[in-house]
Amino acid sequence: MPTMMPASLTKDLALTVYNDGFALVQEIRSIPPLSEDHLIHYLDVPQLIEPNSLQVKGLKVAELNYEYDLVDKFKLLEKYIGREIKLVDKKTGVEKSYRLLNAQNGLVLEDLQTNEIILDAEGEMRLPELPDGLILKPTLVWGIREQTAEDTRVTYLTRGLSWDVDYIAQIRDNDFDLTGWVTLKNNSGLTYQDATVKLMAGTVNRATRRMQTDIVYSQAETYEPEHQAFANYHLYTLPEKVTVKDRQQKQVQLLSANQVKSRMEYEVDSYSEHPTVYFTFLNDVENGLGIPLPKGRFKLYKENPKNGSSEFIGEDSIPHTAVGELVRIKSGEAFDITVESEVVAEYKKDGYEFEEVEYLIRNQKDHPIELIINHSTSYGIFDVVKSTHDWKRKNGDIQLIVPVPAKSEMKVAFTIRYDRTHDEKVN
Numbered sequence: 001m002p003t004m005m006p007a008s009l010t011k012d013l014a015l016t017v018y019n020d021g022f023a024l025v026q027e028i029r030s031i032p033p034l035s036e037d038h039l040i041h042y043l044d045v046p047q048l049i050e051p052n053s054l055q056v057k058g059l060k061v062a063e064l065n066y067e068y069d070l071v072d073k074f075k076l077l078e079k080y081i082g083r084e085i086k087l088v089d090k091k092t093g094v095e096k097s098y099r100l101l102n103a104q105n106g107l108v109l110e111d112l113q114t115n116e117i118i119l120d121a122e123g124e125m126r127l128p129e130l131p132d133g134l135i136l137k138p139t140l141v142w143g144i145r146e147q148t149a150e151d152t153r154v155t156y157l158t159r160g161l162s163w164d165v166d167y168i169a170q171i172r173d174n175d176f177d178l179t180g181w182v183t184l185k186n187n188s189g190l191t192y193q194d195a196t197v198k199l200m201a202g203t204v205n206r207a208t209r210r211m212q213t214d215i216v217y218s219q220a221e222t223y224e225p226e227h228q229a230f231a232n233y234h235l236y237t238l239p240e241k242v243t244v245k246d247r248q249q250k251q252v253q254l255l256s257a258n259q260v261k262s263r264m265e266y267e268v269d270s271y272s273e274h275p276t277v278y279f280t281f282l283n284d285v286e287n288g289l290g291i292p293l294p295k296g297r298f299k300l301y302k303e304n305p306k307n308g309s310s311e312f313i314g315e316d317s318i319p320h321t322a323v324g325e326l327v328r329i330k331s332g333e334a335f336d337i338t339v340e341s342e343v344v345a346e347y348k349k350d351g352y353e354f355e356e357v358e359y360l361i362r363n364q365k366d367h368p369i370e371l372i373i374n375h376s377t378s379y380g381i382f383d384v385v386k387s388t389h390d391w392k393r394k395n396g397d398i399q400l401i402v403p404v405p406a407k408s409e410m411k412v413a414f415t416i417r418y419d420r421t422h423d424e425k426v427n
Helices: 073-078
Strands: 004-005 010-018 024-028 037-042 051-057 059-067 082-086 094-102 108-111 117-118 125-126 139-147 150-157 162-171 173-186 192-200 233-237 242-243 248-261 263-268 276-282 296-303 311-316 326-333 336-350 352-365 367-375 380-388 391-393 396-405 408-419
Touching: 004 296, 010 162, 024 162, 051 059, 051 139, 059 296, 139 408, 162 311, 173 242, 242 248, 248 276, 263 336, 296 326, 336 367, 352 396
Parallel strands: 004 037, 010 192, 162 296, 263 367
Antiparallel strands: 010 024, 024 150, 037 139, 051 150, 059 139, 082 094, 082 125, 094 108, 108 117, 162 173, 173 248, 192 233, 192 242, 263 276, 276 326, 296 311, 311 326, 336 352, 352 408, 367 396, 380 408, 391 396
16 A cells, blocks of 8 residues: 555645746655555645646655546446445335446446346445545655655645735825735645745746646755745745635735825826826835835725725736835826917928927816926927926927926926938937
C-alpha cells in the first residue's frame, strides 16, 4: 500500500498570488514512514495544478505522476468484474449475491445460487470495499528513491487564484482617509487553510500554454520571498494568515492611511464645455503613504461637513504606482464651471500663419480654482507670441495654468505663430 500524505500533515503553507490568475503554492508537510513499495500519494492538491511546475525537497523522486482520472461508477464496476456483489430489492429489502460478469452495456450478472445469467437486474448495488488503485480526488503519485529529511517542501503553480485591489477614499477639502482592500478569488479546486498570503504586483511573462503529456520533475531550491521589492515586481504580505476556501471570494485589508494631503485639478481642452475633475495626491512617506500601490479600482466619497455624511463622487482605475509618483483619479465633470473656446482670428504675416485664441471661463463655485488648459496645436513649428497668462510646452502642445477666483469670469487669450515650411509638428 502506498504512503498517504494528506493536508493534515501540513506544517506550513504559503501562497503567492499573481495578478494574472495563477498562484505559487509552497507547503511543508511531515513525511510519515514510507511503505515498502516506496510509493507516496501526495493528497489534497488543486484540480487546476500545473504538474510540470513541481519542485520537491526532502525526497528524491524517481517517478512522478499526476492522477486526475477520478473514480466514477463504470471505473468502479470494472474493478469488480468476476467478483461478488450484492443487490438489494428496494421494495422488500431482500439482499442477494451475484457475480459481476460485465458492466459496459447494462449489468450482466450470474446468480451465485442457481448459476443463472441475469441481465439488467434492478436494485441497490452494494460493494464490500473500494478496490485498490482508484483515485477519489486529484493526487500526486511519487516513486521515491530516498528520504533526505523529516519534512518535505513542495512547490508548484496552480491556475484559478487571482487578486485585485479596491481603494476607498473618504475625501475632505484638502486631505482624505484611504483604505485598500484586497479581493482574493479562489477557483482552483482546493481550500487553503491558515496560509501566509503574498501578493505579487506586476506582469510576469509566461510561455503560451499547450497540452502537457509529460511531467517535468525539478529538484531545484525554492525561494522564500519577503515583503519587499522583488526583481521588477513588488510583494505584499498580508499581516495575518488566512483561510481561502474553494469557490470563495475573500476581502482582506491591505493598507490604511489618514489625513493624506490631496487636491482637485480641473482640466480642459479646446473641445471642453466643462472641466474634467481629477483627484490627485503624491504617493510618498511625507504624505502618509510611501509604498508601491498595486493597480486597482479607486472609489471616491466626499464628506459633507454639515452632518458628516458622505456621497459617492467618482471612480477610476490606477496602474501600478511607484513611490514618489503622482496619482490622478478622474472623478467626473464640474458642471458649475463653464468653458467656451474660440479661434477669433486667423491671418498670415511675414511668411507666418497666426491664430488668435480665446477661452472664456465662468467659475460659479464658492472657492477659487486653478484651471489647466491643454490646447492642441496643428502641424509645423509654433510659438506663442502673445498671451494673457504664462504658458509652457506640454507633449508638443500648449498648456496654461489659470487661477480663477470664486464666483467670477475670466478671459484667457493668446496668439500662436506657425511656421508652415515644415510639414511636421515639433516641440
